[in-house]
Amino acid sequence: MNTRSLPQTEAAAAAELARLAALLQRHDRAYHEQDAPEVTDAEYDAIRAENNAIEAAFPSLIRPDSPSMRVGGAPAGGFAQLRHRMPMLSLDNAFDAEEFIEFAERAARFLGRKDVDFAMVAEPKIDGLSVSLTYHDGQLLHAATRGDGTTGEDVTANIRTVAGIPHMLTKPFPARIEVRGEVFIAKADFLTLNVAQEEAGQRPFANPRNAAAGSLRQLDFRITRSRPLRMFAYAMGEASAPVASTHWGYLGQLKAWKFSVNPLSTQLQGPAEADAFQERMGLERSGLGYDIDGVVYKIDDLGLQSRLGFVGRAPRWAIAWKFPAQQATTVLEDILIQVGRTGALTPVAVLTAVGVGGVLVTRATLHNEDEITRKDIRIGDTVVVQRAGDVIPQIVSVKVELRPDNARVFVPPERCPVCGSHAVRLPGEVVRRCTGGLICPAQTEERLIHLASRGAFDIEGLGEKTVRELVTDGLLKTLADIFRLPDKEMALAVREHWGPISARNLVHAIEQRRDIPFERFILGLGIRRIGEVNAKLLARHYTSFANWRSQMLAAVAIGSDARSDLGAILRIGPTIANELAEFFAEPRNVASMDALAAELRIADAVVDTAVNSALSGKTVVFTGSLETLARPEAKALAERLGAKVTDAVTRKTDLVVIGADPGSKARKAAELGIRVITEAEFRALAATSPA
Ligand SMILES: [Zn+2]
Structure with a gap:
């Protein structure tokens, strides 16, 4: 990994550490609590790496709130909190073969052995939301998100709606066991969900991970149930009795309990085989139905795992080998408008063709007008393009220093480019429509x-x-x-x-x-x-x-x-x-x-002409608080008698029924000379009408 130049003085280092701590905290909040990251994972990792490099050079300056001591963000409000009995930590990252070998060597050194060819389990690293599921006597008792690693959100009701999670384990099982996994959303489901989001006039999710997180962390579990969430189980938390002697054996037990376990998980030996697997996954990545951002390698022997233990926030026995960020720089030549099947107008970037992670990219989504404004993207700009989890290429940022003088600001179209009808963006909507x-x-x-x-x-x-x-x-x-x-x-x-x-x-x-x-x-x-x-x-x-x-x-x-x-x-x-x-x-x-x-x-x-009541064909407004009738009941009664019930008093109103504290509607009725009756009079009227 390339290291930036380090601060030269303690004062400069302290200032930089303070800046990075605040910056990472902000990004953590955006990511974990608002499900709306402002930077890419690669950028985030780079900031974190910079922080770690400065801490390594100036260990005495490590802050009590150092980002290296924290995992993710604090739990969001609205959910009950659940404390993890065993902290949910995150993994150290490797970005190339050399860093992977360093990981294996560190583990070997710790154990006092020369051989780095550990038996390992490799699992594709799903880009989703980590959760912890606790089973008591085989029954799913509760589920929590990772949260800050120590305390997460209680998402038990929501997790019961997710595919690939048994509500009851088959015997034998330990009296108490915690299973960990990653909740995610498949790429195809993500695209469908975003179409629905746009249809509903809501902001589309930036990527499948945010869609998964946003879907699981719903206060109404019925919304979660409507979302196509899945889970792959991959780790053991606390257990009252041992389940297996190897991680591979544990995965086998999870399958026996009917958890979904990623079928691509495999056993392998040492760095050379890991390297080969990493390359294979890198090639297969874009063809998978879900996003992965790397592969997690775990030393298989659970005895070795417990000897190796943890350092800081990460285990010594596992590492996440990340894929390189799939980014490239190119020129945005134009912005086209695509008209969706539901009439939504989506701006699309036309790019000078550029290879990104082995694929030629000529178009990128710009999501909507606000996104263009927020990133200040102009036609003629040099932009950084990213294939986000291989879904749709997107524009990450603009290289403002390279902006030409003739760069043009995008003007949203007033007419549909397909049919020429006027295109409007209604108040409160992000999408412009034909x-x-x-x-x-x-x-x-x-x-x-x-x-x-x-x-x-x-x-x-x-x-x-x-x-x-x-x-x-x-x-x-x-x-x-x-x-x-x-x-x-x-x-x-x-x-x-x-x-x-x-x-x-x-x-x-x-x-x-x-x-x-x-x-x-x-x-x-x-x-x-x-x-x-x-x-x-x-x-x-x-x-x-x-x-x-x-x-x-x-x-x-x-x-x-x-x-x-x-x-x-x-x-x-x-x-x-x-x-x-x-x-x-x-x-x-x-x-x-x-x-x-x-x-x-x-x-x-x-309009119920058969009902020849005093109310048939009349437009009626209720106002004030009714005493003997609930408002919905009063409305239903009026409608049954052939009346139209409206909310506002207009010239077309025939009758206003007033309860206590009637307010402005009664005044308006008086102004317009509309007949006003009390609730009792209304009931009398209703009673004399044939229902
Ligand atoms: Zn049109």
Whole structure:
């Protein structure tokens, strides 16, 4: 490893150690507590190495809060704390064969032997989150993250949802045993998860490790359960009785207990075989389903392990041989915009081709606009590119000193580069989106799949695969095209693997959906945030397609009555109102929607006209605290009687029901001359109405 020039004086060294301690503490917090590292692992290791080199040269200056005495960050708030009965320490690192041999020689010297050819176990080092699982009488009792090595977070409820972890051990087992492992997320699952994150308007995870950590450290274990976490078990903590005499034997026992153990783990002998294994893993790394950042080598004999013991924070009997950082420097030539299947606009860096870890890299993700601003990346800059765990190349940093005078600041596009619709970034979102949902070719396929899906129009025989084929063959381009397929029955029948019968069946299924309830129609448009519940709310509120259409067009104008009326619908609110307004603001969306509507007979929503109550068709607002009815119950009652319940008082409100301390809504009602009744009057009204 290259060492930087050391400080020349004690004062300079002390100052530098203080600076590095603060810096590492900050990075530790960002990494362990916020799951959002600011530096790469390689950079972090370099800072740590620098600190250690200064401490080695000036041992008297080692600080009480020295980073070399600490492991990771303090536990985050929100979780109960669990103290590890045996500290969870971290490993020393080697970065090349020479450092590995030094490790073996140190161990041999300690044991007073010349031979460095130890029997060892090599295990790919997973880039995830270390956890400790404690079993009592074979039952999983509790689980903790590593935390600061001494105390971790109690993630017992969450860990029970992770694959590869038995809740109960099969006999025989020691009365008490602690098993350690690494929780991780596979590369493919990581990519899927990030698409979902962006969909939900959330910041994507920087890498699979952060995704795993962020998923496990959820206060709601149901969120953890929804995330595809796995665990490989790899180490023994405390045990009330010996389980094996070698580490390899221990791994075998773990497998017998039905833990997942990394199948690539292997036994080998001494530095020469370790070197060969390291090289093999380096080559296979990119093809693995999960990230590894090196290989851990452990002296196999547990007797030797206990003789070797620990020095500082790390065992003498194991070492993590890290892969070299896969980084390179190149020029950012341009920033392109990619449009995802859901309309998300992602900036992509176009790079002068450069080899990174044996792969030619010409593109790198820039995640989003904020990321570009945060790293101050400009077109023309010389940048450091990294293949982060082999997933997607990313830009680590900019070499500002090499910035040319004509470097250009990136300007986010106002229009979708694929379809030309206006692109917007709504308040509170990190992602800019194309608003041309119905006409943007980048999104068409997903919209068609959605419309035909069981949740929306439910057209039998028009599943995802068929839609994709029909799009490829040019038979489907717009939503309306689905209802033009019956005219193309012949063309369908001659398709590969089809025939007159399947063509006939599809045409029949499509014809059955020409009569469609209004709410299904709204749902079928696939407008963002308009799922089943909201589609139903809209249908009930506006009752007919024609009315909804004209009200939505009017609602495009911010501050219009139609917009406030829309935002005031119970559970719709301003965010969803924004999405609808953006959809209707794009005339070509409206044209595409109209073309679809022209193919259909859209049935008006039935607002319980059968219920001929004093409340049917009325728009009602509740305000203040009700005394005899819970608010949800009151709303449900009003709705059952055919009323629309909204949150805000507008000109369209017919009735305001006031409880105690009614506040501004009651004043507004008085101003607008709207009828105001008490809770008791409301109950009386409800009682006299047929339910
Ligand atoms: Zn577009």
